[in-house]
Amino acid sequence: MAYWIKHPAELEERYRQRPGRIGLDTEFIRERTYWPQLALVQMAVGEEILLIDPLIPGMTEALRPWLTDTGILKIMHSASEDLVAFKCACDAMPRPLFDTQLGAALAGIGGGMGYQKLVAEITGVTLPKGETRSDWMRRPLSPAQLEYAADDVEYLFALHDAIDTRLQALDRRSWLEEDGERMITNVEADDSEQWPHLSMRAAQFLEPEAQLRLLRLLRWRDRQARQSDKPRSWILDNEVATTLARTPPSDYEAMLRLFDRFPKAPRKLAQAVWQALNTPLDDEALAPQPLAPSDSNKAALKRLQEAVASHAAALGLPDGLLASRKHLEALLESGQWPAALDGWRKIQLEPVLRPLLPAR
Numbered sequence: 001m002a003y004w005i006k007h008p009a010e011l012e013e014r015y016r017q018r019p020g021r022i023g024l025d026t027e028f029i030r031e032r033t034y035w036p037q038l039a040l041v042q043m044a045v046g047e048e049i050l051l052i053d054p055l056i057p058g059m060t061e062a063l064r065p066w067l068t069d070t071g072i073l074k075i076m077h078s079a080s081e082d083l084v085a086f087k088c089a090c091d092a093m094p095r096p097l098f099d100t101q102l103g104a105a106l107a108g109i110g111g112g113m114g115y116q117k118l119v120a121e122i123t124g125v126t127l128p129k130g131e132t133r134s135d136w137m138r139r140p141l142s143p144a145q146l147e148y149a150a151d152d153v154e155y156l157f158a159l160h161d162a163i164d165t166r167l168q169a170l171d172r173r174s175w176l177e178e179d180g181e182r183m184i185t186n187v188e189a190d191d192s193e194q195w196p197h198l199s200m201r202a203a204q205f206l207e208p209e210a211q212l213r214l215l216r217l218l219r220w221r222d223r224q225a226r227q228s229d230k231p232r233s234w235i236l237d238n239e240v241a242t243t244l245a246r247t248p249p250s251d252y253e254a255m256l257r258l259f260d261r262f263p264k265a266p267r268k269l270a271q272a273v274w275q276a277l278n279t280p281l282d283d284e285a286l287a288p289q290p291l292a293p294s295d296s297n298k299a300a301l302k303r304l305q306e307a308v309a310s311h312a313a314a315l316g317l318p319d320g321l322l323a324s325r326k327h328l329e330a331l332l333e334s335g336q337w338p339a340a341l342d343g344w345r346k347i348q349l350e351p352v353l354r355p356l357l358p359a360r
Contacts, residue, residue: 002049002150008062011052015065019045021073022066023156024094027136027149028085034225034232036081038089039136044075044153051149055139060090067092075156077101077115079180083187093188097180100159106175107166111318119155122162127151175344182343192222195287199326202242204290212284213277214245220276224269236273237264244277288333297332303356304328311352322349332357 005011023044028036041052041063054060066072067090074094076082078101086092104118105111116127134145141149167173196218197203203211221236228235240262249255252274259265266273281287305328312322322345327338335357337346 001047002051002146004146005050005052005059006056008056008058011050011059011062011066014045014050015062015069017045018069019072021075021157021160023075023153023160024079024082025076025149025152025156026082026085027134028081029135029137030081032231034229035088036085037137038085040141040149042149042153044156049150049153051146053139054089055137064090064092067094070095073098075100075160077118077152077156077159080183080187083184087187087190093184095181095184096177097184098160098164098176099180099183100156100163102179103163103167103176104159105318105321106172106179107163107170108316109163109166111321115152118159123155123158125155127155178343192219192226194283196222198288198290198330200238200242200290202238206242206246208289210245211289212280212287213248214241215284215287216276216279216281217241217245217273219281220272224272233264235269236266237262240265244273248277288330290329300332300356300358301325301328304332304353307352307356308349311348315348 023042025042026038027040027042028038030036038054038060041054043050043052043066052059052063054063063086067074067086073096075098076094077099079094079097079099083093086094100118101113101115104113109118109121113121116129119125119127128148128151134142134148136145164173167176193199195215197211197215200214200218203214206214217236218241221232221241224230224235225232240259243258243262244255249258252270255274255277256267256270259267259270304323305325308323308328309319312319315322323341327340330338331341331353337350341349
């Protein structure tokens with residue numbers, strides 16, 4: 001049965017029972033902001049489902065002990081963005097975490113499965129999808145919204161039990177615990193990506209100096225987005241950033257004329273863009289270059305990808321779970337083992353990949 005929690009005292013009273021596990025999900029709004037705005041928290045506790053309104057004063061403070069109590073297992077599905085929402089609203093992380101999407105992948109059930117699909121796979125129940133684009137900040141929420149929200153946690157215990165049984169049989173429960181803790185740590189660190197240009201495919205085709213100009217612009221964009229709480233693309237569009245980096249305007253007026261060609265150009269921030277474009281970063285001499293798409297690099301990357309795919313198949317894991325293309329490119333580029341592939345992934349992959357790396 002679902003209960004609408006209107007007062008922090010109701011949540012505090014239930015916390016005194018200290019359940020061994022809870023199911024958690026959130027609804028948040030992020031279309032017009034950099035940081036997610038927490039709009040609703042769904043919590044499965046025993047036979048109850050609590051629908052918690054975080055907009056009520058004191059409610060996020062009442063939520064914090066639930067999240068930080070390490071004696072309570074938090075079961076969530078595809079938790080990464082929910083973690084950011086909890087950090088922003090409650091300044092707390094749900095530890096320990098059992099992510100059912102990640103657990104299903106590690107258990108060989110399927111990679112990247114949505115909640116509805118995983119519920120159908122494990123329980124046979126078909127869930128509706130009708131309220132995925134609702135306005136969750138409005139009050140009161142409609143009966144359809146409340147029903148949809150309750151469904152999102154109703155089956156988390158069933159998913160946990162089935163997935164955990166498979167993980168134990170495969171001796172992979174520690175893999176999930178490790179990945180869950182890494183996910184939480186990354187959100188807690190809240191570090192801007194040091195080399196954001198590496199994730200832009202267009203950067204591969206830029207000259208080294210142009211790559212550094214792109215790096216300057218992307219670093220500035222991230223700082224501006226955080227400070228103004230606006231989406232990155234609202235601050236500086238990728239196409240505009242790449243154009244400025246590839247062919248830098250001769251002066252400020254030339255940049256303004258270039259902006260006239262792009263409807264999304266940030267004219268109100270033009271002076272800041274100009275300064276970012278032309279101000280070297282303290283660490284840009286250390287910036288790695290994106291792996292150039294030469295025949296030899298393509299061949300080396302393909303060998304690594306094939307080796308990873310073969311090993312993943314042998315383990316019954318979906319493609320991409322062991323190592324992403326981005327991490328393999330970083331390994332090829334530096335020869336250093338990426339931190340993202342530490343832990344159980346390093347144990348599995350390093351003996352397979354090291355012999356395939358080019359001699360340095």
